Amino acid sequence: MRIDLHTHIVPERWEDFAARYGGEKWPRLVHRDACRGTIMTGDVVFREVDDRSWRPERRIEDMDRLGVDRQALSPPPVMFCYWAEARAARAFARMQNENVAAIVSRHPRRFVGMATVPLQDTALAIEELQHARERLGLSAVEIGTCPGGRDFDDPALFPFFAACRDLGVAVFVHPAAPLVGQERLTKYYFPLIVGNPLETAVAISKLIYGGVLERLPDLRICFAHGGGAFPFTLGRLDHGWSVRPEGPESIPRRPREYARRLYFDSLTHSPSNLRFLVAEFGAEQVVMGSDYPFDMGSSDPVAAIGEAGLDPAARTLVEGETAAAFLRL
Numbered sequence: 263m264r265i266d267l268h269t270h271i272v273p274e275r276w277e278d279f280a281a282r283y284g285g286e287k288w289p290r291l292v293h294r295d296a297c298r299g300t301i302m303t304g305d306v307v308f309r310e311v312d313d314r315s316w317r318p319e320r321r322i323e324d325m326d327r328l329g330v331d332r333q334a335l336s337p338p339p340v341m342f343c344y345w346a347e348a349r350a351a352r353a354f355a356r357m358q359n360e361n362v363a364a365i366v367s368r369h370p371r372r373f374v375g376m377a378t379v380p381l382q383d384t385a386l387a388i389e390e391l392q393h394a395r396e397r398l399g400l401s402a403v404e405i406g407t408c409p410g411g412r413d414f415d416d417p418a419l420f421p422f423f424a425a426c427r428d429l430g431v432a433v434f435v436h437p438a439a440p441l442v443g444q445e446r447l448t449k450y451y452f453p454l455i456v457g458n459p460l461e462t463a464v465a466i467s468k469l470i471y472g473g474v475l476e477r478l479p480d481l482r483i484c485f486a487h488g489g490g491a492f493p494f495t496l497g498r499l500d501h502g503w504s505v506r507p508e509g510p511e512s513i514p515r516r517p518r519e520y521a522r523r524l525y526f527d528s529l530t531h532s533p534s535n536l537r538f539l540v541a542e543f544g545a546e547q548v549v550m551g552s553d554y555p556f557d558m559g560s561s562d563p564v565a566a567i568g569e570a571g572l573d574p575a576a577r578t579l580v581e582g583e584t585a586a587a588f589l590r591l
Contacts, residue, residue: 263331265374265585266563267434268486268527268551270338272301273361274316280304283350289340291316301340308340314555318365322372324554329564331582333554334589335362336376336404339438344410348383355380355390363398374589375400376434382410384418388425395429401589403431406438407465414465415472423474423481432588433483437461437490454558462490466524467499471512475520482588484525484549488539496521496542525588527551528567528580529560536570545576549585 272291279288286304291311293299299315301308313320325333337358343351355378362375377394379387394400403426412419426433441447441457442464462485469475469483485492499517503509513520522543529551530536540548550567553559560566567580585591 263582263586264329264564265332265334265550265582265589265591266325266330266552266554267334267484267549267585267588268436268529268559269321269333269335269554270315270556271321271335271362271365272311272315272337272341273358276357279350279354283347283353285346285350287345288343288354301338303340309338309556312555318369318373321554322369325372328562330550332372332374334374334376334402334434334585335365336402336434336436337378338556339406339436342378342381342406342409342438344380344382344406344438346380346382348380348386351380351382352386352390356393359390359394359398359400363394363400366399374402374591376402376404377431378404379422381405381419381422384422387422391422391425391429391431395431401430401432401591402434404434404436407435407461408438413472414469414474420474420477423478423483426483427478427481430590432590433481434486435462435465435483436486437465458487459490462487463492463495466490466492466521467495467517470499470517470520471509473513475523476513476515479523481523482525484527484588486527486529486551486553488528488530488535489524489526492521493526493539493542522547525549525584528563529553531560531566533566533570536567537572540570540572540576540580545572545579546584546587548580549588550581 290302291299297313359377366373366375377400379390381387437458442460447453447457550563552563
């Protein structure tokens with residue numbers, strides 16, 4: 263079974279949250295016709311989209327064409343809304359979670375669902391996580407790299423990671439605002455092209471040095487975009503741990519030992535980078551990811567894995583077996 267762990271979906275329609283809760287940045291989908299629309303944040307255009315973003319039947323057509331058996335459905339990061347009042351954000355998350363669960367229930371062999379939670383409030387996030395897992399049957403949760411302006415080493419976030427472990431929920435991390443160095447990334451689409459890989463590298467480094475994986479060794483957590491810049495900075499992290507007191511004062515083992523527990527998707531846009539990722543962490547830690555249906559993703563994730571020239575056993579793991587284990591399908 264080939265499983266694409268990294269795809270995004272939005273409901274076809276939802277209520278006007280700005281009118282109900284106040285605030286100017288709530289996402290809304292403005293339909294241009296039956297097949298095209300624009301995601302707006304307030305009055306600002308965020309992204310032009312088409313019906314692949316909301317119609318499961320349209321997605322299944324592409325999956326069949328590309329040889330993908332199953333997609334994991336998660337929101338695009340603009341839908342996290344960590345900036346909003348927490349209870350309003352919880353309502354926005356609930357609306358999305360119910361939409362994803364409904365699609366999965368109609369097409370259980372083709373889709374698996376990821377929840378979103380209002381992680382600006384840890385207690386509310388855990389409540390929504392429990393609802394998504396126990397009532398809606400969602401087996402994973404997608405979160406941003408700096409939810410509510412808090413890094414992964416923030417003690418306030420630890421109960422959420424512990425709840426994910428206790429509930430058996432896999433965690434998928436996608437870079438989202440605030441981005442590292444965002445004031446220098448205002449042109450050339452650099453927030454996504456350059457900012458996302460840097461943001462992910464910082465998030466993983468904070469997760470490791472913050473001792474989260476030391477305390478939760480069985481937490482299942484996967485990072486988008488091949489882990490961004492992190493795999494190529496791991497050697498430097500290891501060296502810093504060995505020569506600087508801050509390292510052993512924070513964690514008892516080298517960063518590499520924790521990093522090998524992490525999962526990464528295959529979306530590197532480079533056959534040689536994907537080979538490096540598999541060589542560094544093992545095919546049993548790499549899953550297929552496309553960022554479907556957006557332009558910074560891979561238009562053919564199965565072919566992209568094929569171009570890396572992995573041995574057959576490794577390719578089988580990356581194309582689906584690792585994701586099945588990660589999601590406990």
